[in-house]
Amino acid sequence: GESVGLHLPTLSVQEGDNSIINCAYSNSASDYFIWYKQESGKGPQFIIDIRSNMDKRQGQRVTVLLNKTVKHLSLQIAATQPGDSAVYFCAENGVDTSYGKLTFGQGTILTVHP
Amino acid sequence: NAGVTQTPKFQVLKTGQSMTLQCAQDMNHEYMSWYRQDPGMGLRLIHYSVGAGITDQGEVPNGYNVSRSTTEDFPLRLLSAAPSQTSVYFCASSYSWTSGDTQYFGPGTRLTVL
Numbered sequence: 001g002e003s004v005g006l007h008l009p010t011l012s013v014q015e016g017d018n019s020i021i022n023c024a025y026s027n028s029a030s031d032y033f034i035w036y037k038q039e040s041g042k043g044p045q046f047i048i049d050i051r052s053n054m055d056k057r058q059g060q061r062v063t064v065l066l067n068k069t070v071k072h073l074s075l076q077i078a079a080t081q082p083g084d085s086a087v088y089f090c091a092e093n094g095v096d097t098s099y100g101k102l103t104f105g106q107g108t109i110l111t112v113h114p
Numbered sequence: 115n116a117g118v119t120q121t122p123k124f125q126v127l128k129t130g131q132s133m134t135l136q137c138a139q140d141m142n143h144e145y146m147s148w149y150r151q152d153p154g155m156g157l158r159l160i161h162y163s164v165g166a167g168i169t170d171q172g173e174v175p176n177g178y179n180v181s182r183s184t185t186e187d188f189p190l191r192l193l194s195a196a197p198s199q200t201s202v203y204f205c206a207s208s209y210s211w212t213s214g215d216t217q218y219f220g221p222g223t224r225l226t227v228l
Contacts, residue, residue: 043219104156
């Protein structure tokens with residue numbers, strides 16, 4: 001049968017709009033979360049991270065929000081640009097937190113229209 | 115610094131053939147890992163190493179072997195390739211293995227097994 005994983009969530013926005021990409025995580029013991037950007041044909045690139053003792057962290061044009069109550073993570077991109085078009089993955093620190101193993105989400109395709 | 119490098123970029127194998135995917139980093143990172151990425155999915159951890167001479171299994175280790183004889187190199191070996199191993203393989207490294215250390219990814223090796 002067809003795998004659910006073949007249909008990534010997609011988000012289409014106009015250039016200049018703000019984008020919000022969401023991620024649900026499963027392990028309530030995870031204490032570190034990262035957002036990666038992956039452009040076509042390239043490896044994942046670090047965007048921003050957040051620890052579980054925080055609920056918000058801001059970078060350049062990006063903000064990550066963490067809601068531990070509902071195990072939800074979001075990435076906000078301000079003034080989205082065509083160069084932001086990519087697949088965005090959230091990742092959480094694995095169950096064995098002493099070894100920095102990451103568990104990745106499925107990914108969201110962001111398309112920015114000029 | 116070249117960062118994380120991977121060779122080859124592309125490879126086609128026949129079922130049953132063996133090969134080694136190379137990964138090297140010049141950042142003196144202790145932690146290195148291998149992930150595979152299947153279409154429409156996030157990355158899954160295959161094997162990882164917390165330092166020279168130390169390796170351990172990740173989420174999907176079957177069919178793969180690794181070794182870590184030096185800090186710089188972390189090759190991934192397929193002893194008898196199977197079509198199920200068709201995927202894109204990413205190597206990553208970070209300064210240490212503790213939660214919070216950014217992992218840097220290589221450009222990937224696209225492997226097809228016929």
